Amino acid sequence: MTQIEYAQKGIATKQIKEVAAKEKRSEEFIMEGLIKGTMVIPKNINHQIEAMGVGKGLKTKVNANIGTSSDIVDINAELLKVKAAIEAKADSIMDLSTGGDLDFFRRKILEESTIVVGNVPIYQAAVEVATREGSIINLTKDYLLKTIEKQAQDGIDYMTLHCGVTQSSLERLIKQRRIEDIVSRGGSFLAVWMLYHEKENPLYEYFDDVLEIIKKYDVTISLGDGFRPGAIADATDRSQIEELIILGELHKKALSVGVQSMIEGPGHVPIDQIITNAKIEEAVCENAPFYVLGPVVTDIAPGYDHITSAIGGALMASYGADMLCYVTKAEHVRLPNPEDVREGVIVTRIAAHAADIAKKIPGAIDWDIEMSKARKDLNWNKMMELSIDPEYVKAQRQSSLPKENDVCTMCGKFCAIKLLNKALRNR
Amino acid sequence: MTQIEYAQKGIATKQIKEVAAKEKRSEEFIMEGLIKGTMVIPKNINHQIEAMGVGKGLKTKVNANIGTSSDIVDINAELLKVKAAIEAKADSIMDLSTGGDLDFFRRKILEESTIVVGNVPIYQAAVEVATREGSIINLTKDYLLKTIEKQAQDGIDYMTLHCGVTQSSLERLIKQRRIEDIVSRGGSFLAVWMLYHEKENPLYEYFDDVLEIIKKYDVTISLGDGFRPGAIADATDRSQIEELIILGELHKKALSVGVQSMIEGPGHVPIDQIITNAKIEEAVCENAPFYVLGPVVTDIAPGYDHITSAIGGALMASYGADMLCYVTKAEHVRLPNPEDVREGVIVTRIAAHAADIAKKIPGAIDWDIEMSKARKDLNWNKMMELSIDPEYVKAQRQSSLPKENDVCTMCGKFCAIKLLNKALRNR
Numbered sequence: 038m039t040q041i042e043y044a045q046k047g048i049a050t051k052q053i054k055e056v057a058a059k060e061k062r063s064e065e066f067i068m069e070g071l072i073k074g075t076m077v078i079p080k081n082i083n084h085q086i087e088a089m090g091v092g093k094g095l096k097t098k099v100n101a102n103i104g105t106s107s108d109i110v111d112i113n114a115e116l117l118k119v120k121a122a123i124e125a126k127a128d129s130i131m132d133l134s135t136g137g138d139l140d141f142f143r144r145k146i147l148e149e150s151t152i153v154v155g156n157v158p159i160y161q162a163a164v165e166v167a168t169r170e171g172s173i174i175n176l177t178k179d180y181l182l183k184t185i186e187k188q189a190q191d192g193i194d195y196m197t198l199h200c201g202v203t204q205s206s207l208e209r210l211i212k213q214r215r216i217e218d219i220v221s222r223g224g225s226f227l228a229v230w231m232l233y234h235e236k237e238n239p240l241y242e243y244f245d246d247v248l249e250i251i252k253k254y255d256v257t258i259s260l261g262d263g264f265r266p267g268a269i270a271d272a273t274d275r276s277q278i279e280e281l282i283i284l285g286e287l288h289k290k291a292l293s294v295g296v297q298s299m300i301e302g303p304g305h306v307p308i309d310q311i312i313t314n315a316k317i318e319e320a321v322c323e324n325a326p327f328y329v330l331g332p333v334v335t336d337i338a339p340g341y342d343h344i345t346s347a348i349g350g351a352l353m354a355s356y357g358a359d360m361l362c363y364v365t366k367a368e369h370v371r372l373p374n375p376e377d378v379r380e381g382v383i384v385t386r387i388a389a390h391a392a393d394i395a396k397k398i399p400g401a402i403d404w405d406i407e408m409s410k411a412r413k414d415l416n417w418n419k420m421m422e423l424s425i426d427p428e429y430v431k432a433q434r435q436s437s438l439p440k441e442n443d444v445c446t447m448c449g450k451f452c453a454i455k456l457l458n459k460a461l462r463n464r
Numbered sequence: 465m466t467q468i469e470y471a472q473k474g475i476a477t478k479q480i481k482e483v484a485a486k487e488k489r490s491e492e493f494i495m496e497g498l499i500k501g502t503m504v505i506p507k508n509i510n511h512q513i514e515a516m517g518v519g520k521g522l523k524t525k526v527n528a529n530i531g532t533s534s535d536i537v538d539i540n541a542e543l544l545k546v547k548a549a550i551e552a553k554a555d556s557i558m559d560l561s562t563g564g565d566l567d568f569f570r571r572k573i574l575e576e577s578t579i580v581v582g583n584v585p586i587y588q589a590a591v592e593v594a595t596r597e598g599s600i601i602n603l604t605k606d607y608l609l610k611t612i613e614k615q616a617q618d619g620i621d622y623m624t625l626h627c628g629v630t631q632s633s634l635e636r637l638i639k640q641r642r643i644e645d646i647v648s649r650g651g652s653f654l655a656v657w658m659l660y661h662e663k664e665n666p667l668y669e670y671f672d673d674v675l676e677i678i679k680k681y682d683v684t685i686s687l688g689d690g691f692r693p694g695a696i697a698d699a700t701d702r703s704q705i706e707e708l709i710i711l712g713e714l715h716k717k718a719l720s721v722g723v724q725s726m727i728e729g730p731g732h733v734p735i736d737q738i739i740t741n742a743k744i745e746e747a748v749c750e751n752a753p754f755y756v757l758g759p760v761v762t763d764i765a766p767g768y769d770h771i772t773s774a775i776g777g778a779l780m781a782s783y784g785a786d787m788l789c790y791v792t793k794a795e796h797v798r799l800p801n802p803e804d805v806r807e808g809v810i811v812t813r814i815a816a817h818a819a820d821i822a823k824k825i826p827g828a829i830d831w832d833i834e835m836s837k838a839r840k841d842l843n844w845n846k847m848m849e850l851s852i853d854p855e856y857v858k859a860q861r862q863s864s865l866p867k868e869n870d871v872c873t874m875c876g877k878f879c880a881i882k883l884l885n886k887a888l889r890n891r
Contacts, residue, residue, distance in 0.1 A: 107876030108866050135878050164878065173883075211891060216836040218884045225880035229887045267881075268836035269821060269829060307829075308782045308822035334778065334818040336832040336839075337850060340857040344811055347771050348778045348818060351761065355735045369839070369847075370857060371864035372873040384771055391761040391775060394696060395735035402696060402734075405763040409643040409695030412763075412796070420796075423764060430767040430797060437798035439535050446799040449534030451562050451591065453652035454694075456600075457645045460656045464638060 039255040040078045042295045044068035052078045052088035060095050061400060070094065074292040075324040077195075077299050079129070079153050079257035084192035089128050089153055091299060091360045092326040096398050097389035098360040100155070100328070101125075101382050102373075104133035105142060107164075109372045112142055117375040119149050125382035129153040129360070131197075135164045135222075140187070147192045155195040155259060158185045159240075163226040173226050178239040182246060189254040197301065198247065199223045199261035200240045200287050201280035207231060210264055210276035217267035220304075224263020244287060248296050258291055258298040259328055260284040265304030269336050272306045273313055285322035299326035302358065306332035306349060315356035328360040329353050333368075342368040343381050347388040354392030361385050383426050390425075415443040415455060466682040467505045469722045471495035479505045479515035487522050488827060497521065501719040502751040504622075504726050506556070506580050506684035511619035516555050516580055518726060518787045519753040523825050524816035525787040526553075527582070527755070528809050529800075531560035532569060534591075536799045539569055544802040546576050552809035556580040556787070558624075562591045562649075567614075574619045582622040582686060585612045586667075590653040600653050605666040609673060616681040624728065625674065626650045626688035627667045627714050628707035634658060637691055637703035644694035647731075651690020671714060675723050685718055685725040686755055687711040692731030696763050699733045700740060712749035726753035729785065733759035733776060742783035755787040756780050760795075769795040770808050774815040781819030788812050810853050817852075842870040842882060 043050045049057075049064040053071070056078055057064045067090060070076025076092030091098050101122035103115055115134070122130050129152055134142045139161045147154055162184040166176045185196065202224050210218060210228075219225045227238050240247060251258065264280045266272040284300050291298040300322045306314055311332065318327045331346035332353060338345050346364035354361055365381035367373040373381065393401035404423070411419035417434065424430045437446045444452040470477045476484075476491040480498070483505055484491045494517060497503025503519030518525050528549035530542055542561070549557050556579055561569045566588045574581055589611040593603045612623065629651050637645060637655075646652045654665050667674060678685065691707045693699040711727050718725040727749045733741055738759065745754045758773035759780060765772050773791035781788055792808035794800040800808065820828035831850070838846035844861065851857045864873045871879040 106873055107878055108871075108873040109864070109876075136876065167878075211888070216833065217840050217881065218888060220880050222875055222878060222880045225883045225887075226878075229883050232887050268839070269832040270836060308778060308818055309824075335814060335821060336835040337817065338814045338852045339847065340851065340853055340860050341811065341814055344771055344774050344814060345818065348775050348815065351735060351775045352779060367860070367864075367874070370860045370872055370874075384768065387762060387765045387768055387771060388775065390764065391735055391772065394762060397736075405696040406643065408763040409697060412695070413644050420766065424767065425765045426767055433767050433794070433797045437536070437794075444535075445797055446533055446535040447794070447797075448649055449536075449563065451534055451594075451649060451653075453647050453649045454644065456652045456656050460652075460659050461638070461645060 039252060039295045039297060041071050041297055044071040052080050055088040056090035060090065062094065066094065074288065075326065077257045077297040077326050079155065079195035079297070081189065081192045081194045081254045081256055083190065083254060084147060084154065084194055086152060091328065093324055093359065095359065097354040097358070097392050098128040099382060099385045099389050100129040100131055100360060100362045101127040101378055102131045102133050102362060103378065105136040106372050107136045110137035112137065112145060114375065115142065116145065116149055118378045119146055121375045121379040122382050123150070123152055125379045126386060127152060127382045129155060131155040133157060133160065135160050139164065143188065144191055153194045155197065156188060156193050157197040157223050158188050159199065159223045159226050173229055174233045176230055178243060181239055182243065182250060185247060186250045189251050189256050193256060195257035195259050196251065197223060197259045197261040198240050199227055199263035200238065200244055201260065201283040202227045202238050202263035203241050203283060204231065204237055206264065206276060206279045206283060209279050213274050213276045215271040215274065217271055219263060220267025221261065221263045221265055223261055227263060244290065248291060248294055252294065252296050258296060260287055260298055260300050262301045262303060265302070265330065267305055269305050269307050272303065273310045277303065278317065281318060282321050288322050288325045299328050302327055302329035303332050304330060305336060306334065308334050308352065311349060311352045312356050315353055315358060319357055326359045327357060328362065329358045330362040331364045333364060339369040340366055342366060343384045347384050350385060351388035351391045354389055355395035361389055387425060413454060466679060466722045466724060468498050468724055471498040479507050482515040483517035487517065489521065493521065501715065502753065504684045504724040504753050506582065506622035506724070508616065508619045508621045508681045508683055510617065510681060511574060511581065511621055513579060518755065520751055520786065522786065524781045524785070524819050525555035526809060526812045526816050527556040527558055527787060527789045528554040528805055529558045529560050529789060530805065532563040533799050534563045537564035539564065539572060541802065542569065543572065543576055545805045546573055548802045548806040549809055550577070550579055552806045553813060554579060554809045556582060558582040560584060560587065562587050566591065570615065571618055580621045582624065583615060583620050584624040584650050585615050586626065586650045586653050600656055601660045603657055605670060608666055609670065609677060612674060613677045616678050616683050620683060622684035622686050623678065624650060624686040624688040625667050626654055626690035627665065627671055628687065628710040629654045629665050629690035630668050630710060631658065631664055633691065633703060633706045633710060636706050640701050640703045642698040642701065644698055646690060647694025648688065648690045648692055650688055654690060671717065675718060675721055679721065679723050685723060687714055687725055687727050689728045689730060692757065694732055696732050696734050699730065700737045704730065705744065708745060709748050715749050715752045726755050729754055729756035730759050731757060732763060733761065735761050735779065738776060738779045739783050742780055742785060746784055753786045754784060755789065756785045757789040758791045760791060766796040767793055769793060770811045774811050777812060778815035778818045781816055782822035788816055814852060840881060
């Protein structure tokens with residue numbers, strides 16, 4: 038039985054209890070979210086982790102993408118990234134490996150990770166076929182479904198499946214004449230295959246078979262956005278929204294058979310279209326959990342896309358997105374390294390927390406209030422303890438020590454807080 | 465005559481022409497903005513710089529704060545910061561020095577800067593009095609006005625004057641019972657003085673004299689927000705808004721005598737209150753140019769406040785703020801160094817540009833479109849050239865070169881763009 042089915046029967050599983058405790062919500066609240074499809078608990082029955090929930094009324098979660106590429110295959114580096122992501126307090130990692138022994142890497146990562154692990158099954162299926170037979174177009178439906186089953190057996194907690202890349206939506210995409218047609222790797226693999234064979238996307242055509250396979254392991258589907266815009270000028274176009282509509286239908290279908298699913302979102306989106314993207318997802322996907330990559334809010338800042346995406350992610354989550362996939366500073370330039378992963382998770386947690394304050398997640402602002410009180414008290418040890426990255430800020434302060442130890446070198450003895458504390462004493 | 469007065473007479477000054485050319489707007493558009501008080505061109509008649517405009521319909525500008533503190537006095541470091549800010553393409557710098565020979569530093573900075581220079585006169589007045597006579601409370605109205613005149617003569621283009629810290633607003637602030645009473649240095653100097661003497665703020669009481677002094681040099685007033693919230697929990701409270709109302713009145717008064725002014729804004733503001741802050745300024749200050757510090761959107765990320773403020777600044781500017789004061793990663797921890805300045809300017813320019821796309825500043829999105837086309841063409845040299853920080857991104861790419869030189873190590877040969885370009889050829 039899946040978490041949805043347990044909830045339907047009124048049974049609070051260990052995972053439901055864990056999520057309720059972590060979120061300071063009642064078990065009933067969590068069960069209701071699972072039943073309505075507004076919440077997921079991505080946890081494969083074969084993966085031993087502490088559960089976390091994604092969805093309406095819950096804290097905004099943070100995912101870190103890791104994985105090899107065809108150019109850089111180094112399992113030790115990837116395991117360092119797993120470690121870096123967990124230490125920086127990511128809620129989830131995704132193994133996006135496309136180079137080397139993919140079965141071995143996945144199993145190793147699942148073994149090492151104490152947190153939720155997602156992946157994109159088409160990567161392994163397409164890359165193995167391309168490597169063995171020279172081209173992605175030799176991929177078969179059976180090989181794809183077998184790959185999904187193998188990965189599910191191994192314990193993958195959630196899988197990105199680009200089911201909304203259909204013949205009709207692909208035709209609309211081509212008609213749209215975007216600047217960047219497709220920037221989703223999985224979406225591009227499927228589109229290349231579909232254009233060549235002139236056949237329907239097997240993940241769409243055989244969606245019922247997919248549901249049957251993954252349901253056995255209670256794998257959550259992350260309905261992928263193969264047509265997420267990869268350019269600000271392409272954002273929120275007809276092909277993106279058509280795909281979203283299809284994903285909304287598939288979310289409902291999955292829910293109807295007790296399979297958990299969430300919706301993936303863009304991408305590259307200008308600030309003024311972010312609310313539209315959040316609200317259209319909410320509307321056409323009936324409040325399905327929304328999992329967004331970024332969005333980056335300008336195209337012109339490669340090397341700084343952890344920041345362009347923190348801006349977009351904070352805003353999108355404040356309007357209702359439930360999980361943010363980090364974007365590191367390496368995006369659009371190179372494969373990230375462990376330090377990029379660490380920084381990417383911290384920065385995305387900042388965005389998620391800022392959004393949680395805005396959407397009034399119970400307790401979110403308490404952290405800020407504690408910090409502000411420590412500032413008022415000029416209690417530097419407490420400020421550093423409460424910081425999102427205590428070691429970093431300690432080193433920063435250590436590098437520039439003030440003459441009087443209750444202030445900092447920015448204002449020195451002319452610290453506004455110190456002056457006011459004195460002037461307002463006894464008032 | 466000030467820029468306002470020239471505009472009123474229908475005379476397009478050299479500065480009005482420069483701003484019109486840079487903004488790709490008509491001279492009439494600029495003159496109309498000056499006359500209505502929705503635009504300023506901060507340029508002292510004694511300072512030789514290329515003019516830039518701040519206000520409605522213009523590109524969002526970026527300011528970098530530099531200056532010594534009582535703890536760190538190093539004029540060479542400050543001149544390196546001037547250089548770093550200009551190289552990173554800041555539109556303005558503010559000399560916030562409070563340590564060392566303040567006259568010498570100001571003159572040196574004015575000499576070195578090819579861009580607009582602002583400052584906060586109360587710093588020098590209060591610090592000199594405190595140093596000489598032991599306490600800020602010995603400051604006199606005459607000394608403050610003399611300091612303003614000296615700085616204006618030297619060529620300061622705009623001055624932050626915390627005129628809205630009045631006996632009535634200060635009483636309201638105390639009644640409010642904030643967590644952080646005052647975090648503005650200038651605001652705290654004035655409040656300490658006013659609480660001790662039980663007298664009105666001289667910058668408010670003698671506002672007419674101030675106007676008379678600075679008008680001779682066409683110094684723009686930046687009406688400072690002494691009560692800007694320094695804690696998320698304090699944002700948008702009654703004392704902040706009372707001060708803003710007073711600033712709106714003073715802006716109108718300045719305009720009536722031909723003195724340019726803009727309004728300063730917060731501070732620490734949660735994401736959901738940013739639109740409120742932008743729109744209340746627009747309303748009660750009758751579209752006066754809005755110059756905001758940050759805002760940071762959470763208190764818990766010292767060491768990362770260049771990012772918390774990029775989130776808030778991008779959003780505030782997208783809702784109408786006209787100039788962003790950067791916040792560096794050193795904020796809340798220590799005095800920034802030249803590298804912090806460089807990074808702070810770049811990050812704030814990213815926020816400003818993302819906002820300019822959202823508020824549809826003519827031509828803003830063209831930069832992104834060019835970048836997206838270079839991406840589509842896998843033209844890496846062009847991508848790097850078009851980047852906001854070309855040298856940095858070149859080094860990043862160089863550190864991880866792909867096997868095939870038209871892609872990057874993130875996806876290697878499985879680059880979605882490359883795959884689609886091939887599949888869609890001839891379509």
